[in-house]
Amino acid sequence: MSKELRISIIGGGAAGFFAAISAKQHNPNAHVQILEKTSHVLAKVKISGGGRCNVCHAEFNNRKLAEHYPRGEKFLKKAFEQFDAASTMEWFEKRLVALTTYPDGCVFPLSNTSQSIIDCFMREAKKLDIEILLHHGIDSITRQESGGFVLGSKDKTINTDRVIVTTGGQPKLTGLHWLEALGHPIVPPFPSLFTFNMPDEPIKEFMGLVVEKATVRIEGQKLLGKGPLLITHWGMSGPAILQLSAWGARMLAEVNYQFSILVNWLDETKESELREKLENTKKIHGGKMISNHGPFPIPSRLWNFLLTKNEINLNSRWNEVNPKQINKLVNTLLNDRYQVQGKTTFKEEFVTAGGLDLSEIHVQSMESKQVPGLFFAGEIMDIDGITGGFNFQAAWTTGFIAGKCAAQ
Incomplete structure (x- = not known):
C-alpha cells in the first residue's frame, strides 16, 4: 500500500475522531488529517450527558440495539456486525478508560466526566500522528479525474486521496447543498x-x-x-x-x-385495574382524607393537582367521593390531556434527523455509491437514535467502518 495515501476527515467531532483513529490503525503509513472549521474539537462530546458523556448503551443484541434508532435501524443492524456496543466498551477499556454501566443500561466513564473520553481521543491522535487542523472549514469537494479530491474553502484548497465527511447533523438544508452538488439525494433535516x-x-x-x-x-x-x-x-x-x-x-x-x-x-395501568384499586381504597381507607392518602406511586403534589383538576375537594374523605368524580379521576390518571x-x-444535545440518504451509501464500507473514495460517518447521514448513548454508538460504528475502508 502506498505510503502517500492521504485521508482527510471533514469534522472534528465524535465520528471524525473515531474515523481518523480507525484509518490510521488500519493503515499506519497513511497521512490522516482532521479538518475542523471551529477553534476546538469534540465540542459535543464535552457537553453530552451533562458533561459526563454517555458513550454507549449496554445492549449486546444487535437487532435490539438497532431498534433504538427512529431513522437508520436496518442500515445500522448490518453495520453493527462490524462494530457494536461490546466493541465500543472493549475499545475504550483497552485504552484504559474505565467504564461503568447503570441499571438503565447507559454506559459512562467511571470518572463521571466527558474529559476522560476527550483525553483518550487526543492521546490516540497524538500517538498515531494524526494531523489536526483547526479553522479549516470546507465548503466544496471536487473529484479529480485521477481519482483524488480537491477540498475547497474561501481561502485555501487541500489535495487528498480519500475523504470522510463527519460534519454532523445540519439544522438547515442549505448546510447540505455542497453534498447535494455531488449528486447525493438529501433527506430534509428536522429536529x-x-x-x-x-x-x-x-x-x-x-x-x-x-x-x-x-x-x-x-x-x-x-x-x-x-x-x-x-x-x-x-x-x-x-x-x-x-x-x-x-x-x-x-x-x-x-x-x-x-x-x-x-x-x-x-x-401502563389499565382502567379495570385502576377502578379495582380505587374501590379497594374506598373500602379499606374510606375515612381517610383523600389528599393525604394517594394510593399511587406519584408525588403528593401531583396527586393533589390532579384532584383539584377534577374538582375534588382536598379535604374530602375517600368515602365521600361520588361515582362521577371517580370516573373523571380515572380518565385523568390514565389519559391526562x-x-x-x-x-x-434538549440541553445542548441537539440531534438532527434527516441528512444524506442512506440508500446512497454502501453499509459495508460507508462509501458513497455516487463518488468512489468519498465516505461518510455520524449524523451527517439520515441516522438518529433516542437518548441513552445510541447516537454516540452510531458515530463509533460508522466512524470505525469508514476509517477502516478509506484506509484500504
Whole structure:
C-alpha cells in the first residue's frame, strides 16, 4: 500500500475522531488529517450527558440495539456486525478508560466526566500522528479525474486521496447543498430529541417534579413514550417525552409542534385495574382524607393537582367521593390531556434527523455509491437514535467502518 495515501476527515467531532483513529490503525503509513472549521474539537462530546458523556448503551443484541434508532435501524443492524456496543466498551477499556454501566443500561466513564473520553481521543491522535487542523472549514469537494479530491474553502484548497465527511447533523438544508452538488439525494433535516413547551398549562408550576414511570401518547397517533417524565418551567421533558420527540420528529415538524399529548401517570395501568384499586381504597381507607392518602406511586403534589383538576375537594374523605368524580379521576390518571405549543432543544444535545440518504451509501464500507473514495460517518447521514448513548454508538460504528475502508 502506498505510503502517500492521504485521508482527510471533514469534522472534528465524535465520528471524525473515531474515523481518523480507525484509518490510521488500519493503515499506519497513511497521512490522516482532521479538518475542523471551529477553534476546538469534540465540542459535543464535552457537553453530552451533562458533561459526563454517555458513550454507549449496554445492549449486546444487535437487532435490539438497532431498534433504538427512529431513522437508520436496518442500515445500522448490518453495520453493527462490524462494530457494536461490546466493541465500543472493549475499545475504550483497552485504552484504559474505565467504564461503568447503570441499571438503565447507559454506559459512562467511571470518572463521571466527558474529559476522560476527550483525553483518550487526543492521546490516540497524538500517538498515531494524526494531523489536526483547526479553522479549516470546507465548503466544496471536487473529484479529480485521477481519482483524488480537491477540498475547497474561501481561502485555501487541500489535495487528498480519500475523504470522510463527519460534519454532523445540519439544522438547515442549505448546510447540505455542497453534498447535494455531488449528486447525493438529501433527506430534509428536522429536529429530533426535544422537550415539549406548554405555555398555557398550569402543571408547569410543579417544575422539577418527576414521575418515574409514565406513558405518553400523541393524541390521534400510535406513538408511545415510556419512562421517567419531568415537569419543567416550560412544559415536560424526561425520557418518555424525548422518545416521543425522536420517533415522531417528522410528523411533529409537519404540524409545526402544535399538538396534544395524553399522559398515563400510572405507566401502563389499565382502567379495570385502576377502578379495582380505587374501590379497594374506598373500602379499606374510606375515612381517610383523600389528599393525604394517594394510593399511587406519584408525588403528593401531583396527586393533589390532579384532584383539584377534577374538582375534588382536598379535604374530602375517600368515602365521600361520588361515582362521577371517580370516573373523571380515572380518565385523568390514565389519559391526562395537555396541549403542546412548541419545542425546546434538549440541553445542548441537539440531534438532527434527516441528512444524506442512506440508500446512497454502501453499509459495508460507508462509501458513497455516487463518488468512489468519498465516505461518510455520524449524523451527517439520515441516522438518529433516542437518548441513552445510541447516537454516540452510531458515530463509533460508522466512524470505525469508514476509517477502516478509506484506509484500504
